Amino acid sequence: MRLGAQPCQLVVGTRAARLYGAFVVNERHRHRYEFNNAYRERFEKEGYVLSGLTPDGKLVEVIELTKHPFFIASQFHPEFHSKPHQPHPVFKGFIAAAHQRMHQKPL
Numbered sequence: 001m002r003l004g005a006q007p008c009q010l011v012v013g014t015r016a017a018r019l020y021g022a023f024v025v026n027e028r029h030r031h032r033y034e035f036n037n038a039y040r041e042r043f044e045k046e047g048y049v050l051s052g053l054t055p056d057g058k059l060v061e062v063i064e065l066t067k068h069p070f071f072i073a074s075q076f077h078p079e080f081h082s083k084p085h086q087p088h089p090v091f092k093g094f095i096a097a098a099h100q101r102m103h104q105k106p107l
Contacts, residue, residue, distance in 0.1 A: 002029045006076070007054065008061040014051035016072060019089040020069035021043045025052075027061070035075065070097035077081035 005026040017023055039076040040050065043063065052062025052074070065071035070093065078088040087095070100106050 002032075004028060006061075008076070009055050009057075010050045010062065011049070011051045011053075014049055015070075015092075015093070016051045018029050019072075019093040021089075024055075027074070028081070029076050033075075035063070038062075054081070068095055069101050 005077055006029050010020060010025065012023065025030050037047055037060070039056075040060065044050065046101050047065060047067050048061050049064045050062075051072075052066045053060060059075075061075045065075045072090055072093070074090065078090045082088040082091055096106065
């Protein structure tokens with residue numbers, strides 16, 4: 001079981017890397033579940049990008065669907081870093097994507 005802050009290496013050019021403005025982040029975990037590596041290749045064939053991995057590359061931390069306006073799934077809990085006037089980068093990105101889709105212009 002992984003608890004507490006864990007390093008996550010983001011892939012250059014992915015939505016997650018753009019949102020964070022960094023390539024290595026520490027995010028808080030609070031569960032025992034992991035992405036099943038037996039499905040990695042299958043997900044990638046379907047258009048998903050494994051955009052965040054543990055530094056050793058063994059565990060998937062973030063996955064994105066590039067054909068979707070905003071699809072990011074993470075193994076960590078971004079709400080633990082969010083504050084009302086300082087939202088987590090993933091939440092900021094989600095709101096910006098929703099605004100752009102709704103108003104046809106960037107936030």
